[in-house]
Amino acid sequence: MREFILNDGSKLPQIGFGTYNEEFKDNKEAILTAIDCGYRFFDTASLYETERSLGNAIKESGVGRENVIIETKLWIDEMGAENAWRALDRSLYRLQTDYIDIYMMHWPRQTGADGEDWKTLDTETWKAMEEMVAAGKVKRLGLSNFLPHHLKNILEACSIKPVVDQLELHPGYSQEAAVAYCHDHDVLPMAWSPLGRGRENATIGNAILVRLAEKYGKSIQQINLRFLLQKGILPIPKATSRSHMLSNLDVYDFELTEDEISLLSCMPQTAWLGEHPDFVIPDRKSNPGNV
Ligand SMILES: NC(=O)c1ccc[n+]([C@@H]2O[C@H](COP(=O)([O-])OP(=O)(O)OC[C@H]3O[C@@H](n4cnc5c(N)ncnc54)[C@H](OP(=O)(O)O)[C@@H]3O)[C@@H](O)[C@H]2O)c1
Numbered sequence: 019m020r021e022f023i024l025n026d027g028s029k030l031p032q033i034g035f036g037t038y039n040e041e042f043k044d045n046k047e048a049i050l051t052a053i054d055c056g057y058r059f060f061d062t063a064s065l066y067e068t069e070r071s072l073g074n075a076i077k078e079s080g081v082g083r084e085n086v087i088i089e090t091k092l093w094i095d096e097m098g099a100e101n102a103w104r105a106l107d108r109s110l111y112r113l114q115t116d117y118i119d120i121y122m123m124h125w126p127r128q129t130g131a132d133g134e135d136w137k138t139l140d141t142e143t144w145k146a147m148e149e150m151v152a153a154g155k156v157k158r159l160g161l162s163n164f165l166p167h168h169l170k171n172i173l174e175a176c177s178i179k180p181v182v183d184q185l186e187l188h189p190g191y192s193q194e195a196a197v198a199y200c201h202d203h204d205v206l207p208m209a210w211s212p213l214g215r216g217r218e219n220a221t222i223g224n225a226i227l228v229r230l231a232e233k234y235g236k237s238i239q240q241i242n243l244r245f246l247l248q249k250g251i252l253p254i255p256k257a258t259s260r261s262h263m264l265s266n267l268d269v270y271d272f273e274l275t276e277d278e279i280s281l282l283s284c285m286p287q288t289a290w291l292g293e294h295p296d297f298v299i300p301d302r303k304s305n306p307g308n309v
Contacts, residue, residue, distance in 0.1 A: 024158070038063075042072075053081060106155060121160070
């Protein structure tokens with residue numbers, strides 16, 4: 019598979035595989051199918067409760083731990099130096115591995131964090147994550163849902179730069195300012211929900227996408243993925259069927275024009291999933307007891 023080069027010189031497959039979440043809990047079969055289809059880069063999180071299935075699938079696949087890239091995240095109730103170390107140990111245990119390839123802070127603002135407090139908590143957590151790299155338990159660090167003002171706070175304090183920032187990105191929610199800030203600071207933007215989670219009458223039903231899909235003889239989902247790749251964004255689509263898994267890798271035999279990229283970049287906002295890092299306080303909890 020083609021690769022993106024990260025700011026530390028290492029490489030990532032251009033398309034990863036998302037494991038959020040119900041379909042993959044206690045179900046290694048779908049992940050085994052993804053490995054069989056050629057996916058080697060997997061996104062999970064302590065919040066998703068899919069780390070164990072991913073670890074089981076990697077073991078059973080026989081491809082070898084060193085040939086798979088695992089990305090996982092600590093959740094908002096796992097922030098702070100000591101909590102972060104405990105979170106890492108739990109993730110390693112569930113994934114049945116002794117290192118994480120990319121370890122992420124999942125969300126920039128903890129529940130109820132008002133004022134500027136979040137900045138200190140973020141940098142304290144990041145320092146602990148840097149120690150994890152020094153200890154050999156983590157290879158690279160990343161962020162998730164960090165908008166430019168959150169990312170700036172980390173960039174000003176860090177010794178180890180994040181290699182990626184995972185954001186909700188798809189046609190209709192392309193967060194141009196956040197993506198530009200990532201590119202300007204040599205942090206690879208990564209797209210979560212790159213298919214807009216298949217929401218009807220939004221991304222899926224959009225006339226622009228339908229027209230482009232017809233023009234290129236591809237699916238709307240393939241147009242979404244191609245759009246992201248041409249904008250220098252790494253998508254991590256989720257799929258449960260083999261046909262979807264294969265189709266999401268089959269996006270290299272056509273190229274959108276500059277005008278089409280512009281048109282898709284300027285689409286009306288649609289299919290936003292409604293979670294804003296500064297204003298929505300997720301009430302979900304990770305499951306630290308469930309190691
Ligand atoms: N950092 C964060 O805060 C955050 C938040 C949300 C998600 N994520 C990550 O991003 C990953 C992807 O996002 P997502 O799971 O929300 O949604 P998504 O990848 O945008 O969409 C998944 C949906 O699209 C369908 N689909 C996949 N391929 C298709 C195809 N070729 N044709 C038609 N339908 C297709 C899937 O159906 P089938 O299952 O039937 O194939 C599923 O219903 C997650 O799994 C997770 O790893 C991160």
